[in-house]
Amino acid sequence: MIEMTDVSKVYKNGVTAIDSLTVKIDQGEFVYIVGPSGAGKSTFIKMLYREEKPTQGKIVVGKFDLMKIKEREVPLLRRYVGVVFQDFKLLPKLTVYENIAYAMEVVEKTPEQIEKRVFEVLNLVNLKHKARMFPNELSGGEQQRIAIARAIVNMPGILIADEPTGNLDPDTSLEIMNILEEINSQGTTILMATHNSQIVNDIKHRVLAVENGRIVRDQLEGDYGYEA
Template sequence: MIKLINVSKEYKNGVKALSNIDLNIKKGEFVYLVGSSGAGKSTLVKLLLKEEEPTEGQIYLNQMDITKVRNRKVPYIRRNIGVVFQDFRLLPNKTVYENIAFAMEIVGVPSKEIRRKVPSILSLVDLSRKSSSFPDQLSGGEQQRVAIARAIANNPPILLADEPTGNLDPDTAWEIMKLLSDINGGGTTILMATHAREIVNTMRKRVIAIQEGVIVRDEEKGGYGDEIPDVQKYY
């Protein structure tokens, strides 16, 4: 599903963000990407989205080497990847319904299909009653649920989540994680970059730790660090 072979990224200013990364994420996995700020997490996400190009190495998505894809093909690659950001990135002048519908319109989904599908997506994220609201009328958690709804509108096999709970209070963060867990349960592969120590330690998914651009740990059912807090498991 996602495979990196000997991937390195060095910027023009000489900063080496990633060094010799080898990584294989299978279909249906839920993987946490952890590490301090500047460790290389965001660079890795940008490489997968082809916002950046690797200095060396190969990157495969769905068995396609995207490092060899021409720029005009990039939009087709991105149709297979849903993305959720920390700051939501909703269109402020569009309603909840319109934000989700727009994600479908730009890839050419027929209007009839959009009208059929958007209500079911709103129901999935528990926002049916907010379909006519604008982003500034929503709470942070509601905005993130809209962002997730938009990200999965076109049924992407891969969902990248870059600090999706970073701007949320703890209770709301757990609501978002429950939603992401449900989406993963439906077969979507999820790679989530996060600093949320308690969430990582509680949910016990695969954990990949990056330090100074190098993978230093890759554990099944891992924790954020060595310590695992004594908290009630949510899942």
């Protein structure tokens, strides 16, 4: 569950990125975040995993009150909130297996637990056969699938996907969406920031449209609503 109440974010240069925003997202929802460049989408999602701190308001993510959370608790929050980035952020000197395993090693899982879970998520993204390869040996779509596997390996309650199809062709984008749909069907809440109008229009979910730091449209089974 995500609840933001009267949240604002003003940067030191005086720019207001988020302006008195209030929204609630229930566990298990799949929500698109859309809007023009500079609308505040990135700040909106960065606040959910404490990459940015709000200037005012209240943010609750699962059991975490982000206005009261201590710095030592932030790693716990980030186990609960998985993040997938447009540029993958894979570690180039580690194999596919090692990239995913690393996310479990930092939370001190046993080698047996790690091996079992890593191959579970590799199966989910259909890349078990690439476990010993390095990121530069993979296509962009394969790298994104590995990034998703890494983000969900610790079974987060929420998965944030920031433009996960931004650098991918339509067929590969559809593969990524199928994986996200499967993850969502297992109970994980998904927030996906995107400019991909075709995906939003074809694969219907709740749409939050952000403009000038405010939610201007909150629509179940919504459309993209902007010029492609």
